Amino acid sequence: MANTAVVVDESSANPWGGGVAPMKASYGKLMMWFFLLSDAFTFSALLITYGMIRYSHPAYEGAISDFAFSQEYWPIPEMVFEAVPFLHGVHAPLVFVGIMTFILILSSVTMVLAVEAGHRMDRKGVEKWMLWTIIGGITFLGCQAWEWSHFIHGADMSKNVGSNLIQGANLSINQYGPSNFAALFFFITGFHGFHVFSGVVINFIIFYQATVGILERRGHYEMVEKVGLYWHFVDLVWVFVFTFFYLV
Amino acid sequence: MEQENTQVQVIPADKAKIRKIWRVALILAVVTAVEFLIAFTVGAGAFRTWVFILLTIVKAFYIVAEFMHLGHEKKSLIWSILLPMMFVVFLIFILMYQGAALLEVLY
CATH class of the missing domain: 1.20.5 (Single alpha-helices involved in coiled-coils or other helix-helix interfaces)
Incomplete structure (x- = not known):
C-alpha cells in the first residue's frame, strides 16, 4: 500500500485519515463542541451538588406567608431574591432575575443574527449584532454585580443567631439559611458569571477582528460561529441555573 | 492562503431564516414567562418541580438544536x-x- 499511488475516492476515504472534516464540522468547531461538553460536566456537577446538599437539609414546611429566614431549614428562593434596583423595600420576588434571564436570551438571539450575517459575508451585520451581544453581556454582568452586592450586604429582615445579629452573607454564615446556601450561591452564580465575563472578552476580540477586516480577508466568519457556540452555552447554563437555583 | 478581496459579495439576507430565529426567541421568552407564572400560581411540590424540569429541557432543546445548530449537524x-x-x-x-x-x- 505504502508505495502505490492511489486516487482517493472522496466518498470511500477514511474520515479519520486527515484532509476531510469528520462529522462535517471543522476542527475548530468540533473542538469547541468537545470543550463545551466538558464544561457541561463541570456545571452539571455543581448543580447536582446543589441538589444533593439542598436535599440533605430539611425543607421549610408551612405557609409561604409565614416564612422567615432560619438556619434550621433551606430558604425558599423567591423569598431571598425579591429585590429590584431603585425599588427599595418592594417585595418583587424573582422579578430582577427574570429580567436578567431575558437579557441573556436576547443577547443569545443577537449572537445567532451575527452568525447568520457572517454566513452572508455581511461585515456590517456582524459588527452590529456582535456589538449588541457584547452590550447584552455587559448588562447581565452589571445586574449580577448588583445582585451579589445586595446578597452580601443583606436584606432588611435581619436575623438573630445566638447573640449575634446576622445581616447579609459570607462564606461561613448568612441571614438567609444554612451556610451552604450562600456558599453554593457564590460558587454557582460566580462560576457562571465568570463564564459570561470571559465570553464578553472573547466576543470583543472577535468583534475587533471583524471590525478591522481580519475575518473578511480570511474569507469566512467561522470564528464568529465558534464564539457563538460558547456564548449560547453560557445562555444554556443560565437556563438551568435559573430553574434549579431560583425557581425550584 | 489569504486572499485580498477588495470586492466582497454580500449575500442578501434570507427573510425566512431571520423570521425563524426570532420565532425560536419568542418560544424561549414565552416558556420563561410560563415558568414565571407557575412559580406564583402552583404550590411547591414534586409536580411543580417536574413541570419546571420539563420546561427547562424544552428551552435547552431549542437553544442547542437551533441556536447552536446542533439539530442540523x-x-x-x-x-x-x-x-x-x-x-x-x-x-x-x-x-x-x-x-x-x-x-x-x-x-
Whole structure:
C-alpha cells in the first residue's frame, strides 16, 4: 500500500485519515463542541451538588406567608431574591432575575443574527449584532454585580443567631439559611458569571477582528460561529441555573 | 492562503431564516414567562418541580438544536455530544439518593 499511488475516492476515504472534516464540522468547531461538553460536566456537577446538599437539609414546611429566614431549614428562593434596583423595600420576588434571564436570551438571539450575517459575508451585520451581544453581556454582568452586592450586604429582615445579629452573607454564615446556601450561591452564580465575563472578552476580540477586516480577508466568519457556540452555552447554563437555583 | 478581496459579495439576507430565529426567541421568552407564572400560581411540590424540569429541557432543546445548530449537524456529531450526558443523568440519581440518606442521618 505504502508505495502505490492511489486516487482517493472522496466518498470511500477514511474520515479519520486527515484532509476531510469528520462529522462535517471543522476542527475548530468540533473542538469547541468537545470543550463545551466538558464544561457541561463541570456545571452539571455543581448543580447536582446543589441538589444533593439542598436535599440533605430539611425543607421549610408551612405557609409561604409565614416564612422567615432560619438556619434550621433551606430558604425558599423567591423569598431571598425579591429585590429590584431603585425599588427599595418592594417585595418583587424573582422579578430582577427574570429580567436578567431575558437579557441573556436576547443577547443569545443577537449572537445567532451575527452568525447568520457572517454566513452572508455581511461585515456590517456582524459588527452590529456582535456589538449588541457584547452590550447584552455587559448588562447581565452589571445586574449580577448588583445582585451579589445586595446578597452580601443583606436584606432588611435581619436575623438573630445566638447573640449575634446576622445581616447579609459570607462564606461561613448568612441571614438567609444554612451556610451552604450562600456558599453554593457564590460558587454557582460566580462560576457562571465568570463564564459570561470571559465570553464578553472573547466576543470583543472577535468583534475587533471583524471590525478591522481580519475575518473578511480570511474569507469566512467561522470564528464568529465558534464564539457563538460558547456564548449560547453560557445562555444554556443560565437556563438551568435559573430553574434549579431560583425557581425550584 | 489569504486572499485580498477588495470586492466582497454580500449575500442578501434570507427573510425566512431571520423570521425563524426570532420565532425560536419568542418560544424561549414565552416558556420563561410560563415558568414565571407557575412559580406564583402552583404550590411547591414534586409536580411543580417536574413541570419546571420539563420546561427547562424544552428551552435547552431549542437553544442547542437551533441556536447552536446542533439539530442540523451530522447524526454522529449529535450523538457524540448527547450520549456522554448520560453520565450526568447517572450522577443526578446517585447524588439525590445520597442527599436523602444524609438527611436521614443528620436530622
